[in-house]
Amino acid sequence: xxxxxxxxxxxxxxxxxxxxxxxxxxxxxxxxxxxxxxxxxxxxxxxxxxxxxxxxxxxxxxxxxxxxxxxxxxxxxxxxxxxxxxxxxxxxxxxxxxxxxxxxxxxxxxxxxxxxxxxxxxxxxxxxxxxxxxxxxxxxxxxxxxxxxxxxxxxxxxxxxxxxxxxxxxxxxxxxxxxxxxxxxxxxxxxxxxxxxxxxxxxxxxxxxxxxxxxxxxxx
Numbered sequence: 521x522x523x524x525x526x527x528x529x530x531x532x533x534x535x536x537x538x539x540x541x542x543x544x545x546x547x548x549x550x551x552x553x554x555x556x557x558x559x560x561x562x563x564x565x566x567x568x569x570x571x572x573x574x575x576x577x578x579x580x581x582x583x584x585x586x587x588x589x590x591x592x593x594x595x596x597x598x599x600x601x602x603x604x605x606x607x608x609x610x611x612x613x614x615x616x617x618x619x620x621x622x623x624x625x626x627x628x629x630x631x632x633x634x635x636x637x638x639x640x641x642x643x644x645x646x647x648x649x650x651x652x653x654x655x656x657x658x659x660x661x662x663x664x665x666x667x668x669x670x671x672x673x674x675x676x677x678x679x680x681x682x683x684x685x686x687x688x689x690x691x692x693x694x695x696x697x698x699x700x701x702x703x704x705x706x707x708x709x710x711x712x713x714x715x716x717x718x719x720x721x722x723x724x725x726x727x728x729x730x731x732x733x734x735x736x737x738x739x740x
Contacts, residue, residue, distance in 0.1 A: 618637075
């Protein structure tokens with residue numbers, strides 16, 4: 521009713537504004553219909569994509585808060601969700617060259633291992649996931665700012681990955697995860713929102729690897 525009155529008051533002189541108001545009305549109605557359907561039970565999230573907002577039933581969104589412990593010499597630390605539950609643990613190897621960082625899940629099982637590759641001209645890091653797949657972070661030769669590329673990740677990156685302000689998209693343009701800096705924490709902390717639980721291990725491993733690479737580069 522409110523939207524209809526606004527549209528009538530605006531009139532034809534500002535038809536583009538009127539169109540936007542009606543589109544907003546339709547979007548709100550869509551959200552109301554979708555959320556009311558959850559009264560039957562189940563889970564769902566509104567997930568961003570390259571084409572707009574998508575409503576997905578049967579999906580559980582998970583949020584993690586990750587402190588950049590590598591910058592403070594951390595050899596072992598926890599990664600918690602937004603409720604304070606420990607979902608992952610990161611642990612560095614002892615007296616091993618090259619040094620390896622292993623990520624464990626809440627059951628103590630290995631999720632991934634992060635290791636700097638030896639005998640390469642430029643720095644390269646391999647991240648091995650528990651499903652047997654691997655992806656790589658490689659430093660590119662440049663006279664300007666340091667640049668890295670990501671091989672075999674299987675996802676598209678949008679944003680500034682080194683400022684921890686980016687998101688990951690699949691081949692269909694669906695947003696898999698969003699990473700952003702948390703400004704209200706005393707220690708450097710970033711938020712990781714994962715829209716598909718199947719990608720959680722990969723996303724967390726990528727974020728920890730980026731943090732590790734940054735720490736090594738800043739100390740060199």
